Amino acid sequence: AQTVTQSQPEMSVQEAETVTLSCTYDTSESDYYLFWYKQPPSRQMILVIRQEAYKQQNATENRFSVNFQKAAKSFSLKISDSQLGDAAMYFCAYRSARRDDKIIFGKGTRLHILP
Amino acid sequence: EPEVTQTPSHQVTQMGQEVILRCVPISNHLYFYWYRQILGQKVEFLVSFYNNEISEKSEIFDDQFSVERPDGSNFTLKIRSTKLEDSAMYFCASSPQGNEGGYTFGSGTRLTVV
Numbered sequence: 627a628q629t630v631t632q633s634q635p636e637m638s639v640q641e642a643e644t645v646t647l648s649c650t651y652d653t654s655e656s657d658y659y660l661f662w663y664k665q666p667p668s669r670q671m672i673l674v675i676r677q678e679a680y681k682q683q684n685a686t687e688n689r690f691s692v693n694f695q696k697a698a699k700s701f702s703l704k705i706s707d708s709q710l711g712d713a714a715m716y717f718c719a720y721r722s723a724r725r726d727d728k729i730i731f732g733k734g735t736r737l738h739i740l741p
Numbered sequence: 742e743p744e745v746t747q748t749p750s751h752q753v754t755q756m757g758q759e760v761i762l763r764c765v766p767i768s769n770h771l772y773f774y775w776y777r778q779i780l781g782q783k784v785e786f787l788v789s790f791y792n793n794e795i796s797e798k799s800e801i802f803d804d805q806f807s808v809e810r811p812d813g814s815n816f817t818l819k820i821r822s823t824k825l826e827d828s829a830m831y832f833c834a835s836s837p838q839g840n841e842g843g844y845t846f847g848s849g850t851r852l853t854v855v
Contacts, residue, residue, distance in 0.1 A: 669830050671846040728786040
């Protein structure tokens with residue numbers, strides 16, 4: 627069975643600095659998707675960034691980028707120029723490329739932004 | 742941008758009562774899901790639904806739970822006899838044909854069982 631592990635329950639970063647959130651996963655499949663979701667205090671699930679496993683290039687969305695290491699099964703999220711609005715719970719997630727497979731979430735990392 | 746709409750945003754119910762949580766997925770999506778998140782814990786898969794039947798369900802999704810797509814637009818989750826431990830945030834999600842990997846989540850229904 628697939629698993630997703632986030633080893634950092636909480637992290638803090640100074641405003642305008644860069645922070646990296648770690649995630650590892652385990653799967654025997656070769657084709658899959660990886661995601662980072664942000665959950666602010668409103669508890670809505672917001673997709674931050676998505677990576678297709680068959681793509682070698684790391685995904686980037688404005689200040690958010692990932693470091694995808696397929697062989698190591700590692701998928702970290704880098705937030706540059708951290709802003710107060712980035713404070714939230716961040717979930718790493720995995721989904722098989724099979725047609726309607728479920729998303730498997732990690733336990734999350736709570737990110738605090740220090741002014 | 743199309744949204745998944747969930748109602749109500751917050752529901753309080755007495756233990757033993759039936760509740761129905763409602764979702765309107767994105768109109769051209771074909772796969773539908775329910776997840777739940779107990780406060781402070783991770784998001785857990787409950788059930789997936791495609792072509793008017795359940796594709797997969799988790800161990801959490803026991804006989805107390807059921808899903809339905811009654812009219813081609815709504816997608817509902819029913820809990821027959823609520824327990825205190827059913828208190829959680831319930832998220833509906835949908836995804837399109839072709840499975841480009843992207844889900845769209847609704848904003849959730851906070852269920853409180855008292």
